[in-house]
Amino acid sequence: MSRVDWVSAAGGPLRGEIAVPGDKSVSHRALMFGAIADGVSHIRGFLEGEDTRATAAILGKLGVRFETPAPGERIVHGVGLHGLRGSSDVLDCGNAGTGMRLLAGLLAGQAFDSILVGDESLSRRPMRRVTDPLEAMGASIGTNDGKPPLRIRGGAGLKGIAYEPPVASAQIKSALLLAGLYADGFTEVVEPHPTRDYTESMLKAFGWPIDYSPGRARLEGGHVLRAVDVDVPADFSSAAFFIVAACIVPGSEVRLKAVGLNPRRTGLLAALELMGADIRVENERNSGGEDIGDLVVRHAPLHGVALPLEIVPDMIDEFPALFVAAAVAEGMTTIRGAAELRVKESDRIASMAHGLKACGVLVDELPDGAIIRGGTIGGGSIDSHGDHRIAMSFAIAGLVASAPIAIGDCANVATSFPGFMELANGVGFRLRSAA
Numbered sequence: 001m002s003r004v005d006w007v008s009a010a011g012g013p014l015r016g017e018i019a020v021p022g023d024k025s026v027s028h029r030a031l032m033f034g035a036i037a038d039g040v041s042h043i044r045g046f047l048e049g050e051d052t053r054a055t056a057a058i059l060g061k062l063g064v065r066f067e068t069p070a071p072g073e074r075i076v077h078g079v080g081l082h083g084l085r086g087s088s089d090v091l092d093c094g095n096a097g098t099g100m101r102l103l104a105g106l107l108a109g110q111a112f113d114s115i116l117v118g119d120e121s122l123s124r125r126p127m128r129r130v131t132d133p134l135e136a137m138g139a140s141i142g143t144n145d146g147k148p149p150l151r152i153r154g155g156a157g158l159k160g161i162a163y164e165p166p167v168a169s170a171q172i173k174s175a176l177l178l179a180g181l182y183a184d185g186f187t188e189v190v191e192p193h194p195t196r197d198y199t200e201s202m203l204k205a206f207g208w209p210i211d212y213s214p215g216r217a218r219l220e221g222g223h224v225l226r227a228v229d230v231d232v233p234a235d236f237s238s239a240a241f242f243i244v245a246a247c248i249v250p251g252s253e254v255r256l257k258a259v260g261l262n263p264r265r266t267g268l269l270a271a272l273e274l275m276g277a278d279i280r281v282e283n284e285r286n287s288g289g290e291d292i293g294d295l296v297v298r299h300a301p302l303h304g305v306a307l308p309l310e311i312v313p314d315m316i317d318e319f320p321a322l323f324v325a326a327a328v329a330e331g332m333t334t335i336r337g338a339a340e341l342r343v344k345e346s347d348r349i350a351s352m353a354h355g356l357k358a359c360g361v362l363v364d365e366l367p368d369g370a371i372i373r374g375g376t377i378g379g380g381s382i383d384s385h386g387d388h389r390i391a392m393s394f395a396i397a398g399l400v401a402s403a404p405i406a407i408g409d410c411a412n413v414a415t416s417f418p419g420f421m422e423l424a425n426g427v428g429f430r431l432r433s434a435a
């Protein structure tokens with residue numbers, strides 16, 4: 001058992017307005033496109049997390065200058081499409097799969113060599129899903145048996161390809177589109193299920209001609225990106241912990257402000273609605289091409305469901321929180337078609353199943369999901385396996401548990417959600433650091 005970092009005790013009701021930090025996916029992309037654009041881009045709402053800061057530090061080593069006028073803001077001095085310079089340092093992506101996979105695409109098109117490394121968790125994650133198609137474009141990338149580090153040879157001379165990834169992954173799609181900026185001819189990605197389209201919409205905003213519709217994107221190499229300002233919405237995946245928390249704690253009512261509502265991210269709302277949740281979207285509007293809105297969430301008794309397969313990709317990061325909702329719901333919840341969860345920051349099916357079982361919940365693990373019998377959650381000691389979303393999910397489980405839940409290895413919460421504990425305690429959690 002890893003070190004106990006947090007103890008979450010029964011709390012609530014949850015009340016108040018909550019502004020969660022900026023979107024991780026959008027923040028990574030804004031840095032990368034700003035870096036290779038002509039001109040100066042101002043990013044507001046930037047996620048000050050370890051993952052996105054790692055991407056900024058890497059781009060800094062490649063010659064991009066950033067200013068931080070205030071926390072949550074970056075001014076990016078773009079160096080132009082061909083302005084990055086090689087670094088003799090290894091480039092450390094930390095815990096960030098998005099950082100590493102997208103940068104692999106960007107760096108495959110450069111004239112210089114690069115080495116991308118990651119922490120222990122990232123070093124276990126599969127990279128062939130991006131290196132294979134990038135090699136089909138002409139890149140040369142060495143791996144450690146398909147895992148990081150990635151040794152990317154520069155000067156490869158890429159050619160556009162048409163590619164159908166075997167799994168629905170915005171990271172694969174984005175890596176290929178980034179490489180496609182530097183390739184001869186057209187690069188096209190056709191997905192088995194549409195994924196988040198931030199890369200496509202941001203390329204368009206930065207002035208690159210791109211043709212896209214849900215599940216399909218096509219662009220041609222050799223154009224230019226022109227700097228634009230980016231307003232980053234609040235991260236739906238961070239809001240998800242408070243959405244589920246307010247659903248399950250009696251008497252709760254919270255308002256989550258200005259949350260990104262890209263339809264490829266909001267599958268959790270559909271899942272919770274099927275389970276009987278009371279969630280309203282208010283003040284819906286568009287900001288910089290993205291739908292945003294306030295979410296008003298009230299407690300409601302939940303019941304188990306067989307989760308429709310088609311919403312799985314639209315809530316891929318929200319499953320740890322959904323497992324907790326299912327553990328509280330009346331009856332059985334069945335999750336299938338979610339094998340991708342096994343290759344996230346931890347094996348999220350195993351991490352959630354073991355943790356919930358340690359708290360007395362009946363869970364059957366399946367290769368691609370789980371069957372969870374809802375009822376009451378007991379106290380216990382769980383290991384987050386260094387996975388930010390597992391740690392925060394057990395923090396919400398603790399709110400309704402019959403005894404405190406001790407949670408190990410929580411430091412990586414800072415990768416995506418700095419300040420989670422303070423924000424949570426401000427609306428009614430009883431979460432503390434273990435002495």
Ligand code: S3P
Pocket residue numbers: 024025026098168169170171172174196316317340
């Ligand atoms: C992301 C894509 C998803 C998601 C990750 C962020 C992105 O990963 O899980 O947190 O920003 O493109 P996959 O592409 O592996 O599904």
